Amino acid sequence: xxxxxxxxxxxxxxxxxxxxxxxxxxxxxxxxxxxxxxxxxxxxxxxxxxxxxxxxxxxxxxxxxxxxxxxxxxxxxxxxxxxxxxxxxxxxxxxxxxxxxxxxxxxxxxxxxxxxxxxxxxxxxxxx
Numbered sequence: 800x801x802x803x804x805x806x807x808x809x810x811x812x813x814x815x816x817x818x819x820x821x822x823x824x825x826x827x828x829x830x831x832x833x834x835x836x837x838x839x840x841x842x843x844x845x846x847x848x849x850x851x852x853x854x855x856x857x858x859x860x861x862x863x864x865x866x867x868x869x870x871x872x873x874x875x876x877x878x879x880x881x882x883x884x885x886x887x888x889x890x891x892x893x894x895x896x897x898x899x900x901x902x903x904x905x906x907x908x909x910x911x912x913x914x915x916x917x918x919x920x921x922x923x924x925x926x927x
Contacts, residue, residue, distance in 0.1 A: 807868050809860060816856035844920030847913065860912070867911045 815821060824833035839848050850858055860868075879892040886892075917925050 807860075807865055809865070810857035811850075811860055813850075813853060813856055813858055815854050821854070844917050844922055846916040846920050850916075861915060864912050864915050867915070868908070871907055871911065 826832065827834050827838055836848050836852055839851070843851070875896050876893045877896045879894055883890065883892050914925060
């Protein structure tokens with residue numbers, strides 16, 4: 800089987816840009832008023848807050864994060880020959896085998912980026 804080239808995205812897609820109307824803002828637990836960016840500063844670094852409040856359709860993924868994704872994110876494609884045979888189809892069917900990703904895909908995808916942005920903004924300690 801030939802090796803499939805993995806193509807990594809260069810941008811995060813922000814669904815807020817395409818919603819007919821924005822969802823209501825989260826409420827501050829103490830005041831029950833809409834949260835503003837300053838309310839998030841004790842939890843998140845400025846770069847992540849900017850992304851959270853952004854309505855831009857695409858947010859660039861930094862090269863360092865893309866390099867980390869290239870090392871850890873790709874999962875192999877496997878050919879489903881038994882399924883092809885069962886379906887009696889001339890089509891070649893492939894699936895992504897996530898069994899090689901010990902942490903599950905979404906955890907690693909978000910953790911790499913969050914660690915990068917925290918470091919960029921000067922966070923010294925980070926606990927997950």
